[in-house]
Amino acid sequence: MKLLEIASELSDGRARMRLHGELDLGTVGAAETALAELEREPDATTLVIDLRTLRFMDSTGLHFVLGADARAREGGRRLLVVRGPEAVDRVFRLALPDGRLTFVDHPDDDDPAAAGVSGA
Amino acid sequence: MEIDHDLREADRRRREAERTRHDADIDRRDADQAREAAERAKAEAEQARAAAEEAQRELDHARRLEAEARSRLQLLLEAGGAMSASLEVRPVLSALTGAAARRICDYSIAFVAGPDGRVVDAVGAHRDPARFGMVERMAMARLPDPANPSSLAARVLATGEPILVPRMPPGELEKIMAPGDQRNLARELGLESVIVVPLVARGRTLGVLSLVRDGDSQPFDEDDLALAGMLAARAGLAVDNARLYADRDHVAETLRRSLLPPETPDIGWLEVGGRYLPAADGTQVGGDFYDVFPAEDGCWMAVIGDIVGKGAEAAAMMGLARYTIRTAAMTEARPSRILETLNRAILRQTDDQRFCTACCVRLLRNGYGTRVTISSGGHPLPLVLHRDGSNEPAGAPGSIVGVFEDAGFSDRVVDLSVGDALVLYTDGVTDERRDGEPFGEERLREVLAGLGGASAQPIADGIVEAVADFATGRQRDDVAVLTIRVTS
Numbered sequence: 068m069k070l071l072e073i074a075s076e077l078s079d080g081r082a083r084m085r086l087h088g089e090l091d092l093g094t095v096g097a098a099e100t101a102l103a104e105l106e107r108e109p110d111a112t113t114l115v116i117d118l119r120t121l122r123f124m125d126s127t128g129l130h131f132v133l134g135a136d137a138r139a140r141e142g143g144r145r146l147l148v149v150r151g152p153e154a155v156d157r158v159f160r161l162a163l164p165d166g167r168l169t170f171v172d173h174p175d176d177d178d179p180a181a182a183g184v185s186g187a
Numbered sequence: 188m189e190i191d192h193d194l195r196e197a198d199r200r201r202r203e204a205e206r207t208r209h210d211a212d213i214d215r216r217d218a219d220q221a222r223e224a225a226e227r228a229k230a231e232a233e234q235a236r237a238a239a240e241e242a243q244r245e246l247d248h249a250r251r252l253e254a255e256a257r258s259r260l261q262l263l264l265e266a267g268g269a270m271s272a273s274l275e276v277r278p279v280l281s282a283l284t285g286a287a288a289r290r291i292c293d294y295s296i297a298f299v300a301g302p303d304g305r306v307v308d309a310v311g312a313h314r315d316p317a318r319f320g321m322v323e324r325m326a327m328a329r330l331p332d333p334a335n336p337s338s339l340a341a342r343v344l345a346t347g348e349p350i351l352v353p354r355m356p357p358g359e360l361e362k363i364m365a366p367g368d369q370r371n372l373a374r375e376l377g378l379e380s381v382i383v384v385p386l387v388a389r390g391r392t393l394g395v396l397s398l399v400r401d402g403d404s405q406p407f408d409e410d411d412l413a414l415a416g417m418l419a420a421r422a423g424l425a426v427d428n429a430r431l432y433a434d435r436d437h438v439a440e441t442l443r444r445s446l447l448p449p450e451t452p453d454i455g456w457l458e459v460g461g462r463y464l465p466a467a468d469g470t471q472v473g474g475d476f477y478d479v480f481p482a483e484d485g486c487w488m489a490v491i492g493d494i495v496g497k498g499a500e501a502a503a504m505m506g507l508a509r510y511t512i513r514t515a516a517m518t519e520a521r522p523s524r525i526l527e528t529l530n531r532a533i534l535r536q537t538d539d540q541r542f543c544t545a546c547c548v549r550l551l552r553n554g555y556g557t558r559v560t561i562s563s564g565g566h567p568l569p570l571v572l573h574r575d576g577s578n579e580p581a582g583a584p585g586s587i588v589g590v591f592e593d594a595g596f597s598d599r600v601v602d603l604s605v606g607d608a609l610v611l612y613t614d615g616v617t618d619e620r621r622d623g624e625p626f627g628e629e630r631l632r633e634v635l636a637g638l639g640g641a642s643a644q645p646i647a648d649g650i651v652e653a654v655a656d657f658a659t660g661r662q663r664d665d666v667a668v669l670t671i672r673v674t675s
Contacts (some may be wrong), residue, residue, distance in 0.1 A: 070623075089623065092466075092497070093663055123625060125664065126544060126587075127617050128566075130495045133540040133590060154625070161584040162544065162565035164595055 071102045072092050083174050087120040090128035096150055105140060114139050117174045118151030119157050136168055147171050165176035169176075202422075223338055259414050266418055270425040274432040275312060279425045283396065284312035287320050287418065288440055291411060292398040294318065294376060297386070299394040299426070306330040306394070308345070313376075321372050330370035331395070338363045339383045343395045349384040349416060353406040376403025382412055384419040388427035396422060452479055454487060454553050460643030460670040462651040466615070474665030475613045476505050482516045482549065488525075491611040491669050492545035493566065500541070507536060508543055522547035522562035523596040526588055530564070530596075533589030542589040546582070546611055550671065556604040557673045562596050564588040567614055570632065572646065574606040576639030578632055581609070608672035610635065615666035616650060618670035619658035626657050633649045643672040 071094035072087040082105040090098060105114060116132060118124070132148060139146040150156055150170050159168065171177070269282030276299060284295040294313040301307040309330060311322035331341035339350050352359075360378055364370040380400040385392045396419050400407060442501060452459060459479050465475060477491040490512050494501045508529060515528040525547050533543065542567035551558045565587030568580040581601045586594035603609065612631070619626045634653040638646045649667040654666060 089620075091618070091663060122623060123618075123620070125614055126493060126495045126542075129587070130540055130542065133542070138388050161567070162587045164368065164586045164591060169590065 071097055073097060075101055075105055077105070077108055077111060080110055080112045081115055081116040081174075082106075082108050082113070083117060083172075085117040085120065089123040090121055090131065091123065091125045092127045095127045095131050099127075102131075102135055105136075106142070112144055114144055115149060115174050116146065117149040118155050119149055119154050120179045121151045124151065124155045126158070126162070128155075129158055129162055132168065145169065147174075147176070149174050149176075199529050211645070252591050255410075258290055259410075262286055262414070263417060263421070265290070270422060274429050276426055276429045276433075277308070279392075279422070279429050280310035281312065281357060283418070283422045283425075284310055287396070287398055288312040288314045291414065292382075292407075293401045293404060294322045294399050296322060296340075296397045296399075297394060297422070298326070298331055298344070298397075300333075300344060300392065304333055304344070304392070306332070306340075318376065321376055325372035325376065328367070328372070339381060340395045340397055343383045343385050344392060345394050347385050347387065349412060349419075350382070351407060351412045351445065352381045352470040354365075355379055355381065363410070375527075380404070380406040382407050382415045384412075384415045386419050386423040386426055388423040393423055393426050393430070452481075454479075456673065456675045457487065457550060457557070458643035458670075458672040459489075460645070460647040460668075460672075461648040462666075462668045464651060464655075464662065464666040466665050474501070475615060475667035476509060477611070477667055477669040478509055478512065479669070479671075480513060480516070483520065485602055486520070487550045488512075488516045488522075489548045489550065489609075489611065489669060489671055490545060491566070491613060492543050493542045493613045493615075493665070493667075496541060499636060502535070504533065504541065504543060507532060508545065508588075512545070512547065520548050520549065521598050522560055523585070523598045526562050526585065527562045527594075529646075530586075530588045530591075530594050534592065537589065540590055542587045544587055544614075548609065548611065548671075549654040556602060556607065559601050559603055561599050561601065564594070564596055567612060567617065567628070569612075570610040570635060571601060571603065572608040572610055572635050573604075573640060574640045578610075578634040578635045578639075580628075582665070603673045605673050605675060606640060608643060608670055610646065610650070611669040612650065613665065613667045615664040615670060616654055616664075618664055619654050619662065619666065621657050621659045626654050630657065642672040646670045646672070 070089045074085040074087070076083050084105055086098060088094070105111060114135065116135060119169060136146045146169065148168050148170050150172055266283055266286035269286055270279045280297040280299065284297050287295040294307055294311065296311040298306045299308040309323065309326035311319065311326050313319050313322045323456045331338045331344055333341050335344040336342040336345045339352070343350055343388065356377060360373055361370065364373045378399055382398040384396050385396040386396055396415065398407070398415055461477060463475065463477070474497070475491070475493050479487065479489045482488045492508055494505050494508065497635045511529045511532045512525055515525040519525050519528065526545060529545065535543070542565070544564055546561065546563045546566040546569055546570065549560040559581070561582035563582050565585065568582045570578050571581045572578040582599045583597050585596040588594065617626050617628050617631060631650065632648060638649045641649065647670045649666050651666060
């Protein structure tokens with residue numbers, strides 16, 4: 068059994084990455100590789116990291132998401148994080164000041180703050 | 188008439204005889220021609236056979252060359268794969284000599300030189316596994332000494348030049364092998380044809396590789412020497428890597444030890460206990476740290492932290508974190524201010540998303556027990572353990588340290604009575620897993636419920652043991668626990 072399974076797809080300017088399993092020091096390398104591939108997609112204006120089926124995440128995973136967010140900001144993209152289960156969400160709640168990352172509940176949702184602008 | 192008749196008769200006979208002779212001539216000529224044809228055919232057949240034989244010989248030769256080439260390629264692949272499977276010198280050389288003995292020689296010995304060039308170890312292999320011991324005994328009986336190049340290996344060590352001896356001249360074995368055990372074993376194993384090549388990496392000779400064929404095998408040729416050279420080049424790199432790795436391991440371990448408190452201090456009114464278990468992959472520095480030190484006005488500071496990431500950069504950040512906290516505590520009484528200073532210090536040092544989590548605690552003795560001021564920077568909140576085993580988290584969550592300019596940290600105050608303990612830990616404790624399920628804070632609190640009233644060190648030990656009992660598989664992250672108990 069693989070500890071982390073990663074599914075990536077690109078459509079409508081959205082690069083989506085779904086993480087399934089455990090994201091920690093042992094598996095983060097695979098996630099970094101998959102993310103780097105998505106980041107090379109010139110057409111993706113929005114990156115979505117979907118954590119709904121992530122069972123476990125530690126501070127290494129937090130570092131992974133923060134890195135993705137920082138690079139997205141630099142590259143003029145936005146990063147949406149689809150909220151994970153309580154065990155995963157807790158890691159963010161305990162470690163980040165409010166409003167630092169943009170969380171949504173579904174991979175097709177838009178940034179709640181930008182919803183009016185995009186008209187979605 | 189009679190005469191005429193006789194003359195005609197004689198003439199007729201003569202003509203007949205001439206015809207007969209002529210016929211005979213023709214027959215003889217035919218026979219000659221037939222013989223010539225037969226001889227030609229025979230010669231052609233022989234030529235054809237010779238050509239066929241030549242073709243067969245060439246085919247055999249081509250097949251043998253192909254088999255040899257395949258065997259050589261196989262050797263390089265096999266040895267390369269086996270050598271890269273290990274990061275220690277001995278297994279690398281076992282793989283090397285083992286592959287050589289299976290593929291191109293009867294037995295093989297690799298000698299390893301230390302930093303000063305002296306041979307420190309030998310690894311051997313024989314085509315017949317039952318003779319492994321003999322090969323190593325022969326090698327170890329007298330290690331080659333570059334200062335005294337009587338043996339071939341010593342000569343190659345000294346010069347760095349490969350040696351090919353297709354056939355050992357009579358009496359030569361006595362010259363290159365030490366009398367006694369070594370010479371006797373060499374005779375028993377057979378030492379007919381020898382190649383010795385240096386193991387070189389980054390311009391240094393790290394050792395030598397000897398390949399030996401006994402009397403029953405073909406002598407080595409130039410092709411074999413070239414192959415041995417390629418093999419040795421790969422082996423040199425593998426040995427060099429293993430060395431570097433061992434060095435790095437040593438540096439990492441030294442660093443780690445220098446960053447951990449040598450022992451928990453003796454404070455008097457407080458008991459301090461600690462446990463630290465580095466992750467199973469102990470070759471990389473990083474991870475967790477804790478520290479307990481005296482601050483201004485008779486206070487004590489305790490801090491526990493977790494550097495995200497591994498390796499030299501993580502170790503550097505650990506050093507930065509520990510000493511920034513100690514320095515900040517000289518002028519700042521509030522733990523939240525100390526974390527703010529640390530946040531700024533890390534932001535100034537790094538431009539990536541590298542961060543740490545830390546929990547900083549100030550301990551002040553008052554008339555009733557100890558007043559504790561807690562600030563957390565993205566770190567699991569410490570637990571207060573009462574004498575009766577009841578326990579609860581203390582403090583408020585704060586941002587991770589080192590990423591955000593506007594990170595916010597807050598202070599929370601809690602009073603401990605005599606016998607109460609404060610338990611600080613890193614997420615390695617709660618994140619250790621059994622079949623994917625984390626140990627978790629709830630289980631930690633259950634374990635603590637059974638440790639109420641225990642001394643500081645047994646509490647730390649109890650936690651680490653419970654986590655070790657629970658978890659399956661390799662320990663993935665560092666685990667650190669720091670306990671402080673009020674004794675008076």
